[in-house]
Amino acid sequence: MSTRHFDIVVIGSGPGGEGAAMKAAKEGKRVCMVDNRILVGGACTHTATIPSKALRHAIQRLVDVQNDHPELRVELAKVSKFKDMMRKASSVVARQVQLRTTFYERNRVELSIGHGRFLNANTLEVTDPRGASELLSAKAFVIATGSRPYRPPDLDFSHPRIFDSDTILTMNETPMTMLIYGAGVIGCEYASMFRMLGVKVDLVNTRDRLLSFLDDEISDALSYHLREQGVLIRHQEQMERVEPTDDGVVLHLKSGKRLKTEIFLWANGRTGNTHDMGLDKLGIQTDSRGNVQVNDAYQTVVPHIYAVGDVVGIPSLASASYDQGRFAATHIVEGRLEHKLVKDIPSGIYTSPEISSLGRTEQELTQQNVPYEVGHAFFKSLARAQITGRTVGMLKLLFHRDTREILGIHCLGDNASEIIHIGQAIMSQEGPGNTIDYFVNTTFNYPTMAEAYRVAALNGLNRLF
Structure with missing residues:
Protein backbone atom coordinates (compact mmCIF):
# COMPACT_ATOMS: atom_id res chain seq x y z
CA MET A 1 0.00 0.00 0.00
CA SER A 2 1.48 3.33 -1.07
CA THR A 3 1.69 6.28 1.32
CA ARG A 4 0.80 9.89 0.59
CA HIS A 5 3.00 12.47 2.30
CA PHE A 6 1.91 15.82 3.76
CA ASP A 7 3.21 18.56 5.99
CA ILE A 8 0.11 18.45 8.19
CA VAL A 9 -2.80 16.00 8.45
CA VAL A 10 -5.93 17.26 10.20
CA ILE A 11 -8.47 14.74 11.49
CA GLY A 12 -11.98 16.18 11.64
CA SER A 13 -13.50 18.94 9.49
CA GLY A 14 -15.49 20.75 12.19
CA PRO A 15 -14.55 24.29 13.31
CA GLY A 16 -11.32 23.21 15.03
CA GLY A 17 -10.10 21.19 12.08
CA GLU A 18 -11.13 23.84 9.58
CA GLY A 19 -9.29 26.54 11.53
CA ALA A 20 -6.10 24.46 11.61
CA ALA A 21 -6.30 23.43 7.95
CA MET A 22 -6.98 26.93 6.63
CA LYS A 23 -4.19 28.53 8.68
CA ALA A 24 -1.64 25.89 7.63
CA ALA A 25 -2.67 25.98 3.96
CA LYS A 26 -2.42 29.76 3.81
CA GLU A 27 1.11 29.46 5.18
CA GLY A 28 2.04 27.33 2.19
CA LYS A 29 1.90 23.92 3.84
CA ARG A 30 0.61 20.81 2.11
CA VAL A 31 -2.44 19.80 4.11
CA CYS A 32 -4.79 16.82 4.08
CA MET A 33 -8.18 16.83 5.83
CA VAL A 34 -9.50 13.48 7.06
CA ASP A 35 -13.17 13.10 7.95
CA ASN A 36 -15.46 10.10 8.33
CA ARG A 37 -18.34 12.00 6.69
CA ILE A 38 -18.59 12.40 2.94
CA LEU A 39 -19.59 16.04 3.46
CA VAL A 40 -17.36 18.43 5.41
CA GLY A 41 -18.40 20.49 8.43
CA GLY A 42 -18.30 18.03 11.28
CA ALA A 43 -20.98 17.59 13.95
CA CYS A 44 -21.22 21.39 14.28
CA THR A 45 -22.69 21.64 10.78
CA HIS A 46 -24.57 18.35 10.50
CA THR A 47 -26.02 17.40 13.89
CA ALA A 48 -25.39 20.12 16.47
CA THR A 49 -24.92 23.89 16.25
CA ILE A 50 -26.18 24.74 12.77
CA PRO A 51 -29.31 22.55 12.54
CA SER A 52 -30.39 23.24 16.14
CA LYS A 53 -29.98 27.01 15.80
CA ALA A 54 -31.75 27.01 12.43
CA LEU A 55 -34.59 25.05 14.03
CA ARG A 56 -34.73 27.54 16.90
CA HIS A 57 -35.01 30.41 14.42
CA ALA A 58 -37.86 28.68 12.56
CA ILE A 59 -39.70 28.08 15.84
CA GLN A 60 -39.15 31.69 16.96
CA ARG A 61 -40.55 33.00 13.67
CA LEU A 62 -43.62 30.81 14.09
CA VAL A 63 -44.15 32.08 17.64
CA ASP A 64 -43.72 35.69 16.50
CA VAL A 65 -46.36 35.28 13.78
CA GLN A 66 -48.74 33.64 16.24
CA ASN A 67 -48.24 36.47 18.71
CA ASP A 68 -48.75 39.14 16.05
CA HIS A 69 -51.77 37.36 14.54
CA PRO A 70 -53.55 35.43 17.31
CA GLU A 71 -56.48 34.74 14.98
CA LEU A 72 -54.17 32.44 12.96
CA ARG A 73 -52.84 30.50 15.96
CA VAL A 74 -54.94 27.35 15.39
CA GLU A 75 -54.35 27.28 11.63
CA LEU A 76 -50.59 27.75 12.04
CA ALA A 77 -50.41 25.00 14.65
CA LYS A 78 -52.04 22.58 12.20
CA VAL A 79 -49.68 23.21 9.28
CA SER A 80 -46.43 23.76 11.21
CA LYS A 81 -45.07 20.27 11.77
CA PHE A 82 -41.68 19.57 13.30
CA LYS A 83 -40.40 17.98 10.09
CA ASP A 84 -41.47 21.06 8.11
CA MET A 85 -39.41 23.33 10.32
CA MET A 86 -36.46 20.97 10.01
CA ARG A 87 -36.51 21.55 6.24
CA LYS A 88 -35.27 25.08 6.93
CA ALA A 89 -32.43 23.66 9.00
CA SER A 90 -31.56 21.19 6.23
CA SER A 91 -31.30 23.96 3.66
CA VAL A 92 -28.92 25.92 5.91
CA VAL A 93 -26.77 22.81 6.43
CA ALA A 94 -26.56 22.28 2.67
CA ARG A 95 -25.44 25.86 2.07
CA GLN A 96 -22.86 25.64 4.86
CA VAL A 97 -21.43 22.42 3.42
CA GLN A 98 -21.19 23.97 -0.04
CA LEU A 99 -19.46 27.05 1.34
CA ARG A 100 -16.95 25.05 3.37
CA THR A 101 -16.18 22.68 0.52
CA THR A 102 -15.08 25.66 -1.55
CA PHE A 103 -12.70 26.70 1.26
CA TYR A 104 -10.80 23.42 0.91
CA GLU A 105 -10.86 23.55 -2.89
CA ARG A 106 -9.57 27.15 -3.09
CA ASN A 107 -6.80 26.48 -0.58
CA ARG A 108 -5.83 23.16 -2.21
CA VAL A 109 -6.44 21.12 0.91
CA GLU A 110 -6.87 17.47 -0.07
CA LEU A 111 -9.73 15.48 1.44
CA SER A 112 -9.62 11.86 2.59
CA ILE A 113 -12.93 10.26 3.59
CA GLY A 114 -12.90 7.60 6.29
CA HIS A 115 -11.94 6.72 9.85
CA GLY A 116 -8.39 7.67 10.79
CA ARG A 117 -6.27 5.40 12.98
CA PHE A 118 -2.62 5.92 13.92
CA LEU A 119 -0.31 3.05 12.98
CA ASN A 120 2.61 4.94 14.48
CA ALA A 121 3.42 8.53 15.43
CA ASN A 122 3.91 9.58 11.79
CA THR A 123 1.46 7.38 9.87
CA LEU A 124 -2.32 7.46 9.78
CA GLU A 125 -4.42 4.72 8.17
CA VAL A 126 -7.72 5.98 6.75
CA THR A 127 -10.43 3.37 6.12
CA ASP A 128 -13.41 4.47 4.05
CA PRO A 129 -16.99 3.17 4.53
CA ARG A 130 -16.46 0.48 1.88
CA GLY A 131 -13.45 -0.92 3.72
CA ALA A 132 -10.74 0.43 1.40
CA SER A 133 -7.69 1.95 3.13
CA GLU A 134 -4.93 4.42 2.41
CA LEU A 135 -1.89 5.57 4.38
CA LEU A 136 -1.05 9.19 5.14
CA SER A 137 2.19 10.39 6.65
CA ALA A 138 2.90 13.86 8.01
CA LYS A 139 5.33 15.94 10.04
CA ALA A 140 2.45 17.04 12.29
CA PHE A 141 -1.11 15.99 13.03
CA VAL A 142 -4.07 17.86 14.47
CA ILE A 143 -6.81 15.78 16.11
CA ALA A 144 -10.10 17.68 15.79
CA THR A 145 -12.58 14.81 15.89
CA GLY A 146 -15.07 16.60 18.13
CA SER A 147 -17.53 14.93 20.45
CA ARG A 148 -20.84 13.09 20.48
CA PRO A 149 -23.61 12.74 23.09
CA TYR A 150 -22.61 10.48 25.98
CA ARG A 151 -24.78 7.35 25.99
CA PRO A 152 -25.06 5.37 29.24
CA PRO A 153 -24.90 1.63 28.47
CA ASP A 154 -28.19 0.81 30.23
CA LEU A 155 -30.27 3.20 28.10
CA ASP A 156 -31.82 1.78 24.90
CA PHE A 157 -31.33 4.48 22.27
CA SER A 158 -32.80 2.21 19.59
CA HIS A 159 -36.23 2.68 21.16
CA PRO A 160 -38.35 5.05 19.02
CA ARG A 161 -39.19 7.27 22.00
CA ILE A 162 -35.66 7.69 23.40
CA PHE A 163 -33.39 10.32 21.82
CA ASP A 164 -30.15 12.19 22.36
CA SER A 165 -29.24 15.66 21.09
CA ASP A 166 -28.15 14.26 17.71
CA THR A 167 -31.13 12.03 17.01
CA ILE A 168 -33.83 14.39 18.34
CA LEU A 169 -33.61 16.33 15.09
CA THR A 170 -34.84 13.26 13.18
CA MET A 171 -38.31 13.35 14.77
CA ASN A 172 -41.19 13.68 12.31
CA GLU A 173 -43.95 14.88 14.59
CA THR A 174 -44.17 17.36 17.44
CA PRO A 175 -44.85 15.43 20.66
CA MET A 176 -47.36 16.46 23.31
CA THR A 177 -44.94 15.88 26.21
CA MET A 178 -41.17 15.67 26.53
CA LEU A 179 -38.84 14.93 29.42
CA ILE A 180 -35.28 16.22 29.15
CA TYR A 181 -32.70 14.65 31.45
CA GLY A 182 -29.74 16.99 31.87
CA ALA A 183 -30.02 20.75 32.27
CA GLY A 184 -26.75 21.87 30.76
CA VAL A 185 -26.59 24.20 27.77
CA ILE A 186 -28.06 21.63 25.36
CA GLY A 187 -30.84 20.60 27.74
CA CYS A 188 -31.85 24.20 28.44
CA GLU A 189 -31.80 25.12 24.74
CA TYR A 190 -34.04 22.22 23.75
CA ALA A 191 -36.36 22.79 26.72
CA SER A 192 -36.83 26.37 25.54
CA MET A 193 -37.36 25.38 21.90
CA PHE A 194 -39.89 22.65 22.49
CA ARG A 195 -41.81 24.71 25.03
CA MET A 196 -42.16 27.44 22.40
CA LEU A 197 -43.74 24.76 20.20
CA GLY A 198 -46.33 24.12 22.89
CA VAL A 199 -44.81 20.88 24.16
CA LYS A 200 -45.25 20.15 27.86
CA VAL A 201 -41.62 19.98 29.04
CA ASP A 202 -40.09 18.54 32.21
CA LEU A 203 -36.43 19.52 32.65
CA VAL A 204 -34.55 17.30 35.12
CA ASN A 205 -31.40 18.88 36.52
CA THR A 206 -28.79 16.82 38.37
CA ARG A 207 -27.47 19.99 40.07
CA ASP A 208 -28.95 22.61 42.37
CA ARG A 209 -29.27 25.42 39.79
CA LEU A 210 -29.28 25.94 36.03
CA LEU A 211 -25.96 26.59 34.30
CA SER A 212 -23.97 27.29 37.47
CA PHE A 213 -21.04 28.67 35.44
CA LEU A 214 -23.14 31.72 34.63
CA ASP A 215 -23.42 34.82 36.77
CA ASP A 216 -25.99 33.98 39.48
CA GLU A 217 -28.33 36.79 38.46
CA ILE A 218 -28.39 35.58 34.85
CA SER A 219 -28.89 31.95 35.91
CA ASP A 220 -31.76 32.95 38.19
CA ALA A 221 -33.35 35.02 35.42
CA LEU A 222 -33.16 32.07 33.00
CA SER A 223 -34.85 29.80 35.56
CA TYR A 224 -37.59 32.39 36.09
CA HIS A 225 -38.32 32.86 32.39
CA LEU A 226 -38.30 29.14 31.58
CA ARG A 227 -40.75 28.54 34.40
CA GLU A 228 -42.85 31.49 33.26
CA GLN A 229 -43.04 29.88 29.81
CA GLY A 230 -44.26 26.67 31.40
CA VAL A 231 -41.14 24.50 31.74
CA LEU A 232 -41.21 22.39 34.91
CA ILE A 233 -37.67 22.33 36.33
CA ARG A 234 -36.69 19.62 38.83
CA HIS A 235 -33.36 20.27 40.56
CA GLN A 236 -30.98 17.82 42.29
CA GLU A 237 -32.48 14.67 40.83
CA GLN A 238 -30.65 11.52 39.74
CA MET A 239 -31.83 8.87 37.30
CA GLU A 240 -32.33 5.37 38.66
CA ARG A 241 -33.62 3.74 35.48
CA VAL A 242 -35.62 4.42 32.33
CA GLU A 243 -38.58 2.23 31.50
CA PRO A 244 -39.70 2.44 27.84
CA THR A 245 -43.26 1.44 26.99
CA ASP A 246 -45.31 1.28 23.81
CA ASP A 247 -46.98 4.63 24.46
CA GLY A 248 -44.20 6.50 26.28
CA VAL A 249 -41.24 6.41 28.63
CA VAL A 250 -41.21 6.31 32.43
CA LEU A 251 -38.25 7.87 34.23
CA HIS A 252 -37.60 6.44 37.70
CA LEU A 253 -35.63 8.86 39.88
CA LYS A 254 -33.57 7.95 42.94
CA SER A 255 -35.76 10.31 44.97
CA GLY A 256 -38.67 7.92 44.39
CA LYS A 257 -40.44 10.03 41.76
CA ARG A 258 -41.76 8.46 38.56
CA LEU A 259 -42.27 10.70 35.53
CA LYS A 260 -44.05 9.56 32.36
CA THR A 261 -43.52 11.27 29.04
CA GLU A 262 -44.16 10.74 25.35
CA ILE A 263 -40.55 11.50 24.36
CA PHE A 264 -37.40 11.13 26.49
CA LEU A 265 -34.37 13.29 25.55
CA TRP A 266 -31.04 12.38 27.13
CA ALA A 267 -28.88 15.54 27.34
CA ASN A 268 -26.44 14.71 30.11
CA GLY A 269 -22.87 15.11 28.86
CA ARG A 270 -20.77 14.46 25.78
CA THR A 271 -17.91 12.12 24.89
CA GLY A 272 -14.80 12.88 22.85
CA ARG A 289 -15.20 10.97 28.69
CA GLY A 290 -12.73 10.38 25.84
CA ASN A 291 -11.12 13.82 26.04
CA VAL A 292 -7.46 14.26 25.09
CA GLN A 293 -5.10 16.02 27.51
CA VAL A 294 -3.05 18.86 25.96
CA ASN A 295 -0.67 21.62 27.07
CA ASP A 296 -0.96 25.37 26.50
CA ALA A 297 0.06 24.94 22.85
CA TYR A 298 -2.52 22.17 22.35
CA GLN A 299 0.20 19.54 22.07
CA THR A 300 -0.41 16.03 23.34
CA VAL A 301 2.37 14.03 25.02
CA VAL A 302 3.62 13.38 21.49
CA PRO A 303 4.83 16.90 20.60
CA HIS A 304 4.00 16.83 16.88
CA ILE A 305 0.45 15.55 17.51
CA TYR A 306 -1.98 18.28 18.56
CA ALA A 307 -5.63 18.18 19.64
CA VAL A 308 -8.20 20.99 19.49
CA GLY A 309 -11.91 21.61 19.84
CA ASP A 310 -14.49 19.57 21.72
CA VAL A 311 -12.15 16.58 21.88
CA VAL A 312 -10.08 18.44 24.50
CA GLY A 313 -13.14 19.35 26.60
CA ILE A 314 -14.18 22.80 27.82
CA PRO A 315 -15.15 25.35 26.64
CA SER A 316 -16.70 23.17 23.88
CA LEU A 317 -17.72 26.13 21.74
CA ALA A 318 -17.54 26.25 17.95
CA SER A 319 -16.00 29.73 18.10
CA ALA A 320 -13.33 28.61 20.55
CA SER A 321 -12.63 25.46 18.55
CA TYR A 322 -11.89 27.45 15.39
CA ASP A 323 -9.43 29.67 17.26
CA GLN A 324 -7.82 26.66 18.91
CA GLY A 325 -7.26 25.17 15.45
CA ARG A 326 -5.58 28.36 14.26
CA PHE A 327 -3.62 28.46 17.51
CA ALA A 328 -2.27 24.92 16.97
CA ALA A 329 -1.42 25.54 13.30
CA THR A 330 0.42 28.75 14.21
CA HIS A 331 2.51 26.81 16.71
CA ILE A 332 3.24 24.09 14.13
CA VAL A 333 4.21 26.52 11.37
CA GLU A 334 5.84 29.38 13.32
CA GLY A 335 6.64 27.84 16.70
CA ARG A 336 4.97 30.66 18.63
CA LEU A 337 2.02 30.81 21.02
CA GLU A 338 -0.91 33.15 20.58
CA HIS A 339 -2.54 33.04 23.98
CA LYS A 340 -4.87 35.91 23.19
CA LEU A 341 -6.71 33.69 20.71
CA VAL A 342 -8.16 31.67 23.59
CA LYS A 343 -8.51 34.42 26.20
CA ASP A 344 -11.89 35.85 27.18
CA ILE A 345 -14.03 33.85 24.77
CA PRO A 346 -17.73 34.82 24.91
CA SER A 347 -20.30 32.10 25.44
CA GLY A 348 -23.58 32.06 23.56
CA ILE A 349 -26.59 30.10 24.87
CA TYR A 350 -29.55 29.98 22.52
CA THR A 351 -32.41 29.64 24.94
CA SER A 352 -35.36 32.00 24.89
CA PRO A 353 -34.36 34.50 26.16
CA GLU A 354 -30.87 34.22 24.70
CA ILE A 355 -27.78 34.48 26.93
CA SER A 356 -24.21 35.59 26.32
CA SER A 357 -21.42 36.08 28.82
CA LEU A 358 -17.81 37.25 28.84
CA GLY A 359 -15.27 37.65 31.63
CA ARG A 360 -15.78 37.08 35.33
CA THR A 361 -19.01 36.72 37.29
CA GLU A 362 -20.04 38.47 40.49
CA GLN A 363 -19.42 35.35 42.55
CA GLU A 364 -15.91 34.95 41.09
CA LEU A 365 -14.99 38.58 41.78
CA THR A 366 -16.31 38.32 45.33
CA GLN A 367 -14.28 35.15 45.98
CA GLN A 368 -11.18 36.87 44.57
CA ASN A 369 -11.71 39.94 46.80
CA VAL A 370 -11.87 42.27 43.80
CA PRO A 371 -13.60 45.61 44.55
CA TYR A 372 -16.16 45.82 41.75
CA GLU A 373 -19.37 47.61 40.96
CA VAL A 374 -22.39 46.70 38.83
CA GLY A 375 -24.20 48.57 36.07
CA HIS A 376 -27.56 47.40 34.70
CA ALA A 377 -29.60 48.28 31.64
CA PHE A 378 -33.00 46.59 31.58
CA PHE A 379 -34.34 46.10 28.08
CA LYS A 380 -37.86 47.11 29.11
CA SER A 381 -36.53 50.67 29.50
CA LEU A 382 -34.88 50.87 26.05
CA ALA A 383 -36.79 52.53 23.22
CA ARG A 384 -35.59 50.01 20.62
CA ALA A 385 -36.77 47.07 22.73
CA GLN A 386 -40.14 48.76 23.24
CA ILE A 387 -40.46 49.29 19.49
CA THR A 388 -39.66 45.65 18.66
CA GLY A 389 -41.67 44.31 21.57
CA ARG A 390 -38.69 42.28 22.83
CA THR A 391 -38.46 43.82 26.27
CA VAL A 392 -37.37 40.77 28.26
CA GLY A 393 -33.75 40.91 29.38
CA MET A 394 -30.88 43.05 30.55
CA LEU A 395 -27.25 43.98 30.01
CA LYS A 396 -25.02 43.75 33.07
CA LEU A 397 -21.55 45.32 33.30
CA LEU A 398 -19.06 44.50 36.06
CA PHE A 399 -16.17 46.92 36.50
CA HIS A 400 -13.37 47.68 38.99
CA ARG A 401 -14.36 50.41 41.43
CA ASP A 402 -10.92 52.07 41.35
CA THR A 403 -9.55 51.57 37.84
CA ARG A 404 -12.98 51.30 36.16
CA GLU A 405 -11.64 48.41 34.07
CA ILE A 406 -14.39 46.21 32.60
CA LEU A 407 -14.25 42.83 34.34
CA GLY A 408 -17.34 41.05 33.04
CA ILE A 409 -20.23 41.47 30.61
CA HIS A 410 -23.41 39.45 30.97
CA CYS A 411 -26.43 39.75 28.71
CA LEU A 412 -29.84 38.07 28.70
CA GLY A 413 -32.44 38.82 26.06
CA ASP A 414 -33.05 39.04 22.35
CA ASN A 415 -29.81 39.00 20.30
CA ALA A 416 -27.65 38.75 23.43
CA SER A 417 -24.99 36.82 21.48
CA GLU A 418 -24.68 39.76 19.07
CA ILE A 419 -24.85 42.54 21.69
CA ILE A 420 -21.97 41.02 23.70
CA HIS A 421 -19.42 41.77 20.97
CA ILE A 422 -19.66 45.53 21.42
CA GLY A 423 -18.39 45.18 24.97
CA GLN A 424 -15.90 42.50 23.94
CA ALA A 425 -14.16 44.93 21.58
CA ILE A 426 -13.64 47.44 24.41
CA MET A 427 -12.79 44.84 27.04
CA SER A 428 -9.98 43.48 24.85
CA GLN A 429 -8.20 46.83 24.67
CA GLU A 430 -4.96 47.30 26.58
CA GLY A 431 -4.51 49.99 29.24
CA PRO A 432 -7.03 52.78 29.90
CA GLY A 433 -8.97 51.99 26.72
CA ASN A 434 -10.93 49.20 28.38
CA THR A 435 -12.75 51.20 31.05
CA ILE A 436 -16.45 51.70 31.50
CA ASP A 437 -16.00 55.41 30.69
CA TYR A 438 -15.84 54.53 26.98
CA PHE A 439 -19.56 53.79 26.97
CA VAL A 440 -20.40 57.10 28.64
CA ASN A 441 -18.22 59.16 26.31
CA THR A 442 -19.32 57.51 23.05
CA THR A 443 -22.40 58.45 21.05
CA PHE A 444 -24.64 55.50 20.18
CA ASN A 445 -27.32 55.53 17.51
CA TYR A 446 -30.78 56.05 18.95
CA PRO A 447 -32.87 54.00 19.22
CA THR A 448 -30.65 50.89 19.26
CA MET A 449 -29.97 47.96 21.56
CA ALA A 450 -26.33 49.13 21.65
CA GLU A 451 -27.54 52.04 23.75
CA ALA A 452 -27.83 49.53 26.60
CA TYR A 453 -24.08 49.95 27.16
CA ARG A 454 -24.43 53.67 27.83
CA VAL A 455 -27.40 53.10 30.13
CA ALA A 456 -25.61 50.33 32.06
CA ALA A 457 -22.41 52.39 32.34
CA LEU A 458 -24.23 55.41 33.75
CA ASN A 459 -26.15 53.15 36.12
CA GLY A 460 -22.91 51.67 37.40
CA LEU A 461 -21.02 54.95 37.71
CA ASN A 462 -23.91 56.35 39.76
CA ARG A 463 -23.09 53.74 42.41
CA LEU A 464 -19.59 55.09 42.97
CA PHE A 465 -18.90 57.54 45.79
Missing part, protein backbone atom coordinates in the same frame (compact mmCIF):
# COMPACT_ATOMS: atom_id res chain seq x y z
CA ASN A 273 -14.52 11.02 19.53
CA THR A 274 -11.27 9.19 20.23
CA HIS A 275 -12.39 5.56 20.02
CA ASP A 276 -10.23 3.23 17.93
CA MET A 277 -7.78 5.91 16.83
CA GLY A 278 -4.71 4.06 18.08
CA LEU A 279 -3.89 6.82 20.56
CA ASP A 280 -3.11 4.43 23.42
CA LYS A 281 -0.28 2.85 21.41
CA LEU A 282 1.31 6.30 21.15
CA GLY A 283 1.00 6.95 24.88
CA ILE A 284 -1.75 9.54 24.38
CA GLN A 285 -4.21 9.01 27.22
CA THR A 286 -7.86 10.06 27.31
CA ASP A 287 -10.04 10.69 30.36
CA SER A 288 -13.30 8.89 31.24
